[in-house]
Amino acid sequence: MATYDKGILGGFSGKVGSVIGTRWRGKNVMRSLPAPSNKVPTTAQVEQRLRFAAAVRFLNPIKSVVSRYFGSNQQDKSIYNLATSYFIREVVIPDGSGGFTIDYPRVLISKGDLQSLANPAAAPAAGEQITLTWEDNSGQGFAQADDLLIAIGYVESLNRALIFNDGIQRDATTDTLQFPAYLAGMEVQLYATFVTADEKEAATSVYLGAVTLI
Known part of the structure; x- marks a missing residue:
């Protein structure tokens, strides 16, 4: 080298x-270029590769969010690298059949010092919608009324994420997330966070649970 x-x-x-x-x-x-290797990978190497694959599979659809709001760069590690490391270490778990899966309550889509959603709730509504509510905690910590909501709905069966970043402010206390009609009846893993109006700072996201669209 x-x-x-x-x-x-x-x-x-x-x-x-x-x-x-x-x-x-x-x-x-x-x-x-490394020379081809005929060595059989160790059990630990195989496990690490499977963990990495599971983490990247989930992260790729939401890369535009985590690569901006998952903390800050550390030396030569990008924000996305930090998110990947966190997922491998904390979020990816054995699935009971020799593979690995995602522990959805442990997922974070952002990390930061901004105040997150206060007492959030999510409920399905007719027409493939989810109504998201929270309390206005403007003035607590670094929270401002004009902080912007980002929500993500992840559909495991399709490995698809829908990102909602529609300019809804913290003081609005509610938002309606509209999903495509073809997702009716499917389960959505829902996450939300706030970022500052200039999109330079973020809160640590919250998990809002699994919601079935109707």
Whole structure:
């Protein structure tokens, strides 16, 4: 492995011929392609790969949210990397049949110091809607009346997430989430959080439970 500051091409990421360029601990790094391995992976390696796959499968549909609001960068770890690490460590659990699944109550879609939803509740309404309510806790901590709601509904059977970011403010105390008609009868895992009006700070999200659309 070699490090470099400024080559004739500058820093690069990815494979060029037999060389891979990347960033490692704040430095540009070049290394050769790894040789194929015939080693059988250990049980721990297999488990880690399965955990990673389960985490990424859930995170990919909501990447636009977690990559912005899941804390802040730490050295060379991106916000999305931090979210992935958290999911592998805290959210992915054995499914009882040799694989891994998501523990939905442990899921976070954001992490931060902003005040989150106070006494939230979610209820299904006719026409594939979910009515979301909360109390106005403006003035508590860093909470402001114009903080913006972000809600996510995740449908496990389709591995699909619907993101609601419609400019609803904290002091509105209610929002109606409209889901597509083809999701009628399906179960939705629901999460919500607040971000500041400038979208620079976020709260730690809350889990609102599983809601079946009607």
